[in-house]
Amino acid sequence: MPWLYLLIAVCAEVIGTSALKASAGMTKLAPSSIVVVGYGAAFYFLSLTLDQIPVGVAYAIWSGVGIVLISAIGWRFFDQTLDLPALMGMGLIMAGVAVINIFSKSAAH
Known part of the structure; x- marks a missing residue:
């Protein structure tokens, strides 16, 4: 179950x-609300993983997978370029x- 919670935390983040990009500096209500709920859910579900997955491992996975997914979304929906060094x-x-x-052996299974 902690791995499912970690996946939910990554998706919520x-x-x-x-x-956050669409919130225009937190001035638009609907996207700003999604930011608050998304980050709240992300931290809640991340906290649920920490009973069984070490904090360093959970955070490395959460942030690493999040970076890759956000970069892909930025490329697809926000016209950001991903050059060879970024990829x-x-x-x-x-890989990490x-x-x-x-x-x-730090990762609990």
Whole structure:
């Protein structure tokens, strides 16, 4: 169950961050509300994972996967460019998340 909670936390954070762009500095009510609810849900579900997944591992996965997803959303919906160094960096982030999950004894299974 903690891995499901972590997935929900990542998705909620990505939704909140995506709405942050549309909130125009938190001046638009609907996107600002989505930001607050998204981040609130993200932190709530992240907190639920910490009983079984070490905080460093959970945060590394949460932030790493979030970075890659937000970058993809920025590229797809906000016309942001992803050049080769950006793609390589995201590949390294995902490789790091994979190494933690596959090889690290720090990750609780």
